[in-house]
Amino acid sequence: VVGSDRYIGGMIDMGSGHLHPLNLALGEARAAASLGVALFEQSRVVHIDYGDRLQVTTAHGRVSADYLVIGCNAYLNDLNPDLGGKVLPAGSYILATEVLEKRLRQRLLPQNMAVCDQNVALDYYRLSADGRLLFGGACNYSGRDPRDIKAFMLPKLLRVFPELAETAIEFQWGGMIGIGANRLPQIGRLADHPNVFYAQAYSGHGLNATHMAGKLVAEAIRGESRGLDLFGSVPHMTFPGGPALRSPLLALGMLWYRFKDL
Numbered sequence: 001v002v003g004s005d006r007y008i009g010g011m012i013d014m015g016s017g018h019l020h021p022l023n024l025a026l027g028e029a030r031a032a033a034s035l036g037v038a039l040f041e042q043s044r045v046v047h048i049d050y051g052d053r054l055q056v057t058t059a060h061g062r063v064s065a066d067y068l069v070i071g072c073n074a075y076l077n078d079l080n081p082d083l084g085g086k087v088l089p090a091g092s093y094i095l096a097t098e099v100l101e102k103r104l105r106q107r108l109l110p111q112n113m114a115v116c117d118q119n120v121a122l123d124y125y126r127l128s129a130d131g132r133l134l135f136g137g138a139c140n141y142s143g144r145d146p147r148d149i150k151a152f153m154l155p156k157l158l159r160v161f162p163e164l165a166e167t168a169i170e171f172q173w174g175g176m177i178g179i180g181a182n183r184l185p186q187i188g189r190l191a192d193h194p195n196v197f198y199a200q201a202y203s204g205h206g207l208n209a210t211h212m213a214g215k216l217v218a219e220a221i222r223g224e225s226r227g228l229d230l231f232g233s234v235p236h237m238t239f240p241g242g243p244a245l246r247s248p249l250l251a252l253g254m255l256w257y258r259f260k261d262l
Helices: 021-034 102-108 149-160 206-221 226-232 242-261
Strands: 045-049 054-058 062-065 068-070 088-097 123-127 133-140 169-179 186-189 196-200
Touching (some): 123 149, 133 149, 149 169, 186 206, 186 226, 206 226
Parallel strands (some): 068 196
Antiparallel strands (some): 054 062, 088 133, 088 169, 186 196
């Protein structure tokens, strides 16, 4: 299953799969636009006025609406301090190798499966459609991106596949995922403003959990709120330390679990 000596066993889940997430997002955006949805990129929201008729102010304009969905996840910042205190940004980063020879690909991942390990700072990897190895992980809780993603991630890749030491790394990127204290998605409506919904804290499982959240929020706006109310009844802890100390305190706590991994 995996051409590496790093593991002694694993679990195969044939009910899951892997796909190109950007192409999925672009396809869904095209589908939404074809149904009349207006999409405004590069429109950072700077303020929300709550009420029966909501007013959302961006850097360049203003929108009024009957309903609002706050889905900023790791990029919420201080837009809503109550929600922001319950989701912690954590960096996750990916390397993409040059296109690998077919024989090498078949040796690394003979069944073309997507893989993740069970460490706290986990590794995850798979082959791309054009034959590259995509290797990700790290889960950096400092709130800051590493200065050099390749230098940060390459040792992790080589621990799993040391034979790739001479392989070129052609792409590197990363971003923030939103993590909640109990690792369960946070989906619901604001107690003081029932026309404002939120969905966040997918803890690394955003590809599937966001679609579930979108369905539940859409049903709630239509008046079918059973699924959303079930998620909304789950208590979620606010991370201690406030905006300044939240990330450093969690990073300190995560160090203990990384030592346990070792």
